[in-house]
Amino acid sequence: MPDASHRPPWPTTPPTAALRASFADAVRRPYWLDALPPREPASPLEGPAEADLCIVGGGFTGLWAALHAKGDDPGRDVLLLEAETTGFGASGRNGGFLSTSLTHGIENGLARFPDELATLERLGRENVDGLRADLERHRIDCDLERTGALHLATEPYQVPELEEAAEAARRFGHEVELLDGEAARAEIHSPLYLGGVWVRSSTALVDPGKLVEGLGRAARTSGVRVHEHSPVRGIRSRGGRIELRTPAGTVSARSVLLATNAYPPPLRRLRRHVVAVYDYVLVTEPLSGEQKRAIGWERRQGLSDGGNQFHYYRLTADDRILYGGYDAVYRYGSPVEPRLDDHEPTFARLAQHFFATFPQLEGIRFSHRWGGAIGTCSRFSVFFGTAHRGRVAYAAGYTGLGVGATRFGARVALDLLDGRDTEATRLRYVRRKPVPFPPEPLRSAVIQLTRNRLAAADRDEGRRGIWLRTLDRLGLGFDS
Numbered sequence: 015m016p017d018a019s020h021r022p023p024w025p026t027t028p029p030t031a032a033l034r035a036s037f038a039d040a041v042r043r044p045y046w047l048d049a050l051p052p053r054e055p056a057s058p059l060e061g062p063a064e065a066d067l068c069i070v071g072g073g074f075t076g077l078w079a080a081l082h083a084k085g086d087d088p089g090r091d092v093l094l095l096e097a098e099t100t101g102f103g104a105s106g107r108n109g110g111f112l113s114t115s116l117t118h119g120i121e122n123g124l125a126r127f128p129d130e131l132a133t134l135e136r137l138g139r140e141n142v143d144g145l146r147a148d149l150e151r152h153r154i155d156c157d158l159e160r161t162g163a164l165h166l167a168t169e170p171y172q173v174p175e176l177e178e179a180a181e182a183a184r185r186f187g188h189e190v191e192l193l194d195g196e197a198a199r200a201e202i203h204s205p206l207y208l209g210g211v212w213v214r215s216s217t218a219l220v221d222p223g224k225l226v227e228g229l230g231r232a233a234r235t236s237g238v239r240v241h242e243h244s245p246v247r248g249i250r251s252r253g254g255r256i257e258l259r260t261p262a263g264t265v266s267a268r269s270v271l272l273a274t275n276a277y278p279p280p281l282r283r284l285r286r287h288v289v290a291v292y293d294y295v296l297v298t299e300p301l302s303g304e305q306k307r308a309i310g311w312e313r314r315q316g317l318s319d320g321g322n323q324f325h326y327y328r329l330t331a332d333d334r335i336l337y338g339g340y341d342a343v344y345r346y347g348s349p350v351e352p353r354l355d356d357h358e359p360t361f362a363r364l365a366q367h368f369f370a371t372f373p374q375l376e377g378i379r380f381s382h383r384w385g386g387a388i389g390t391c392s393r394f395s396v397f398f399g400t401a402h403r404g405r406v407a408y409a410a411g412y413t414g415l416g417v418g419a420t421r422f423g424a425r426v427a428l429d430l431l432d433g434r435d436t437e438a439t440r441l442r443y444v445r446r447k448p449v450p451f452p453p454e455p456l457r458s459a460v461i462q463l464t465r466n467r468l469a470a471a472d473r474d475e476g477r478r479g480i481w482l483r484t485l486d487r488l489g490l491g492f493d494s
């Protein structure tokens with residue numbers, strides 16, 4: 015029975031007109047992309063072209079793959095096709111939490127890859143070290159701040175979970191600080207905090223817009239031919255090569271790397287494994303000195319809170335607050351379309367939760383609002399595969415932690431394509447695929463039921479009912 019005295023901290027009253035006004039004038043575009051200097055898009059692909067390697071998708075996965083393919087062999091002719099402009103997808107519209115985890119956190123890693131987790135944790139750290147070295151090598155400034163991640167309890171039942179999380183993170187060599195309620199509220203002044211676990215070594219913050227733009231520039235400088243506004247509409251084997259079709263051109267390539275993550279992929283078999291889950295984000299106007307003093311947060315950690323439905327929030331370089339998450343919206347058939355970037359009810363909920371977290375910021379307005387598709391799979395972490403006799407490889411399904419993992423995903427997909435035997439390609443984590451989602455309409459029914467049960471667990475002090483416990487036993491789940 016739910017405990018009648020138990021009250022989650024989030025308001026349940028309908029949002030007021032003043033609350034709706036706080037985000038009504040917000041620019042409907044990712045803050046990160048809006049802040050970039052404008053540039054001319056690269057020309058679309060026209061007519062026939064040839065390449066050694068053709069990459070489909072110009073987000074982090076595609077751009078890291080392009081850059082590393084050139085690094086491996088500068089003579090390799092690499093061509094990248096992007097449906098919109100590079101960074102248009104999740105890579106240009108995320109929270110910018112750069113995590114060392116390749117498994118969507120240690121808890122998920124322990125549940126799904128217990129035997130390989132120590133290796134995966136090490137490879138994840140090496141990946142972020144390598145990423146930082148790559149940023150230096152290619153002179154990419156993306157405002158990287160090594161703040162760590164602070165996870166906050168907002169209800170009493172979550173407090174013991176902090177200790178468990180701290181213990182697990184320490185076991186895998188992380189630098190961890192456990193905060194009681196007073197210490198958490200001293201760090202960041204919110205009346206909601208009952209404790210926190212600050213994993214200092216797991217996470218850095220970046221400006222994802224600057225990162226994706228910098229990677230695009232570095233790829234072009236390395237000789238990668240980039241075509242924007244060039245959606246791939248067809249893929250087939252032809253004469254020992256792979257042929258890709260766009261509205262105005264074709265590419266005949268020796269090999270192809272698919273980096274389309276949440277988008278409907280050109281390769282149909284991938285659709286069984288990835289669903290698009292929409293996540294929404296608000297960004298405030300820059301805080302004044304007085305507002306900054308009112309919230310503390312001097313050590314600028316990346317924050318998250320709560321239970322199954324959680325918020326993530328952080329400061330930007332110019333001291334705005336980015337606040338996102340909580341609702342993870344799945345729609346029938348997994349569409350990814352610009353019209354879905356706006357979702358009033360979710361922005362109202364986010365604004366309400368924001369002001370419950372920081373009542374002292376009453377009156378602040380949101381300058382930007384947007385949504386984006388997270389490519390989720392049933393194991394919450396990137397998976398890999400090849401098709402067309404090994405000439406096509408893919409990496410997809412990062413769920414909510416792809417900012418760092420995409421570099422690893424790109425590296426592994428390239429190694430699979432080139433037939434390289436590495437420590438990573440030998441892992442079951444790489445060789446096994448996640449359990450597929452059932453086809454529609456069952457898919458929607460199962461996902462909506464799971465979302466509903468996760469929300470119910472949050473209302474009931476985290477108690478997982480029979481449906482979630484069954485999924486746990488089968489190693490399945492839904493997350494963002």
Ligand SMILES: Cc1cc2nc3c(=O)[nH]c(=O)nc-3n(C[C@H](O)[C@H](O)[C@H](O)COP(=O)(O)OP(=O)(O)OC[C@H]3O[C@@H](n4cnc5c(N)ncnc54)[C@H](O)[C@@H]3O)c2cc1C
Pocket residue numbers: 070071072073074075076095096097098099100101102103104105106107108109110111112113244245246247273274275276277278279280293294295338385386387388389410412413414415416417418419420
């Ligand atoms: C709101 C939000 C917040 C997030 N926050 C975080 C975070 O804080 N930390 C974190 O680690 N992760 C976060 N993520 C997840 C992270 O952003 C992604 O995992 C990562 O960016 C995936 O990169 P990608 O290159 O694989 O996919 P994408 O960035 O989506 O790139 C795919 C590209 O392929 C293009 N494309 C699609 N189909 C075609 C086609 N047929 N032909 C040509 N091009 C095509 C698209 O236009 C797109 O540019 C967040 C995601 C969202 C949406």
